[in-house]
Amino acid sequence: MELGIGIGWRPEIATEVESLSGIDWVEAVAENLCADHLPDSLVRLRERGVTVVPHGVALGLGGADRPDPDRLAGLAARAELLGAPLVTEHIAFVRAGGPLTASPRLEAGHLLPVPRTWDALDVLCENVRIAQDSLPVPLALENIAALITWPDEELTEGQFLAELVGRTGVRLLIDVANLHTNHVNLGQDPAKALDELPVEAIAYVHVAGGVERNGVWHDTHAHPVTAPVLEVLAELRSRVDPPGVLLERDDAFPPGAELAGELDAIRATLRKAAPSADPDHGLRQAASSTDPRPVASLGPRPGPAPTSDDSAGAGTGARTAASTPVPAGTRDRTAVAQTALLSALVAGTPAPEGFDHRRLRVQSRALAAKRADVVAKVAPELPEILGDGYRAAFLSYVGSRPMSGGYRRDALDFAEHVLIAGGPADPVARRRLTYWWQDRSGARPPRRTTRLVRAARAALVGK
Numbered sequence: 001m002e003l004g005i006g007i008g009w010r011p012e013i014a015t016e017v018e019s020l021s022g023i024d025w026v027e028a029v030a031e032n033l034c035a036d037h038l039p040d041s042l043v044r045l046r047e048r049g050v051t052v053v054p055h056g057v058a059l060g061l062g063g064a065d066r067p068d069p070d071r072l073a074g075l076a077a078r079a080e081l082l083g084a085p086l087v088t089e090h091i092a093f094v095r096a097g098g099p100l101t102a103s104p105r106l107e108a109g110h111l112l113p114v115p116r117t118w119d120a121l122d123v124l125c126e127n128v129r130i131a132q133d134s135l136p137v138p139l140a141l142e143n144i145a146a147l148i149t150w151p152d153e154e155l156t157e158g159q160f161l162a163e164l165v166g167r168t169g170v171r172l173l174i175d176v177a178n179l180h181t182n183h184v185n186l187g188q189d190p191a192k193a194l195d196e197l198p199v200e201a202i203a204y205v206h207v208a209g210g211v212e213r214n215g216v217w218h219d220t221h222a223h224p225v226t227a228p229v230l231e232v233l234a235e236l237r238s239r240v241d242p243p244g245v246l247l248e249r250d251d252a253f254p255p256g257a258e259l260a261g262e263l264d265a266i267r268a269t270l271r272k273a274a275p276s277a278d279p280d281h282g283l284r285q286a287a288s289s290t291d292p293r294p295v296a297s298l299g300p301r302p303g304p305a306p307t308s309d310d311s312a313g314a315g316t317g318a319r320t321a322a323s324t325p326v327p328a329g330t331r332d333r334t335a336v337a338q339t340a341l342l343s344a345l346v347a348g349t350p351a352p353e354g355f356d357h358r359r360l361r362v363q364s365r366a367l368a369a370k371r372a373d374v375v376a377k378v379a380p381e382l383p384e385i386l387g388d389g390y391r392a393a394f395l396s397y398v399g400s401r402p403m404s405g406g407y408r409r410d411a412l413d414f415a416e417h418v419l420i421a422g423g424p425a426d427p428v429a430r431r432r433l434t435y436w437w438q439d440r441s442g443a444r445p446p447r448r449t450t451r452l453v454r455a456a457r458a459a460l461v462g463k
Helices: 011-019 040-047 069-082 118-134 157-168 176-186 190-196 227-237 256-273 281-289 308-312 330-346 357-378 381-398 407-420 427-441 448-461
Strands: 004-009 025-029 051-055 087-090 093-098 103-112 139-142 171-175 202-207 211-213 216-218 244-247
Touching: 004 011, 004 040, 004 051, 004 256, 011 040, 011 256, 025 040, 025 244, 040 051, 051 069, 069 087, 069 118, 093 330, 103 330, 103 357, 118 139, 118 157, 118 330, 139 202, 157 171, 157 190, 171 176, 176 190, 176 202, 176 216, 176 227, 190 227, 202 227, 227 256, 244 256, 330 357, 357 381, 357 407, 381 407, 381 427, 407 427
Parallel strands: 004 025, 004 244, 025 051, 051 087, 087 139, 139 171, 171 202, 202 244
Antiparallel strands: 093 103, 211 216
16 A cells, blocks of 8 residues: 655644645554544544554564453554554564563563564564454554664574564564664664565655764654664665655654655655666566565574475575464563563663673663653643652652553552652642542552552562
8 A cells, every 4th residue: 555655643743744735644653542532633634535554552562472462452443443554563572571480560661672583583473473363454563773782683683574574474664763773873784674674565664853862872753854864764765665654753843844844855865765767676676576585595594494385485494483383482581581681671680691781771761761751741740740859759769660550550659659758848749749649549548558568569570
């Protein structure tokens, strides 16, 4: 399906998005939409014939656990409500712990990279097939930006994506800003990744802004798109004509005129990079769409040899796990590794062997800052009540309290923590915070026994 040029729809810029000219489609964060009711702005856009694609952020398909049926049902319901031609998610894990590791559940509140190993690929492919079976429309998966990389990886990003497509037939959402981020932070060559991945599987492309601080690129979605990101978009366009390209913006929203200017820059980049001067380009691109990149070129994959039925697939080594369960122990190993990493990032446990400790500290601080920012958005009363002391108090709280139930639960737990500690010092602010907490979680702050139980649970998380 040809999508065209789009922009990420957010409530904060709903009016601006509706007034932009030349917008063919929009993308909305699935978890921010009700499963049975659309915001008026999206209703009006759909009535104008604008396609709306739901973009999930919470499935965690790269995690060790199988996808949660309720989350899948919610994503399916939103796709049907929107009449969407496809849904999208990320190649990432967002939570760890739980039954597979007999440890408390930890939430990252962020998209974290999966190791590019055969074990992780086996788990991801089975999770993707479960998701595909549960969704009413095709699924496309997005590459993510990373501050850290796993030790002892066995595949490059392009090879990992090629294997994923070959095994599952899933589509790709390629974020060129994330390719640039990984170039700056991890030294990964965007051009090499584009050469290795199956560009014919691209459903659409993300373009977004970021900022570099102290040699680290932060994929903020709160800054203008930079020239290096547009250069990666041009590299992609020189290889394939993507069905859709979308501008993402999640914070620090500029006026509509600035958004229009960024969209114009994207259009200009696509025009200039189109290989129209090559008369054979169209023929080669058409041929490549019927001849997926052979995954066998990646080298032998450890494990059983392919059966005779595998020869008709995308590659001789890629199809062996296409329909078989994940080998015994693979999910357990993945769970242990991901839990160790996430615990180091959010609970202060020792860094797993092989990771860059400095980068882990940067990632840990970034996760804490994001928690503070998002809680301030989902519960704006908290920074209003606590004033200038909100951020310092929240970051102190984060140091001993990993998130275990999402941002709204995090806001309630933080307010409870402040009240139990005797804050805020101002009696009027304390009364306001008490009423706010009572309205959302119960008649009064917990008694001493409940506090002791929760303190013990928090101590177990930190071990």
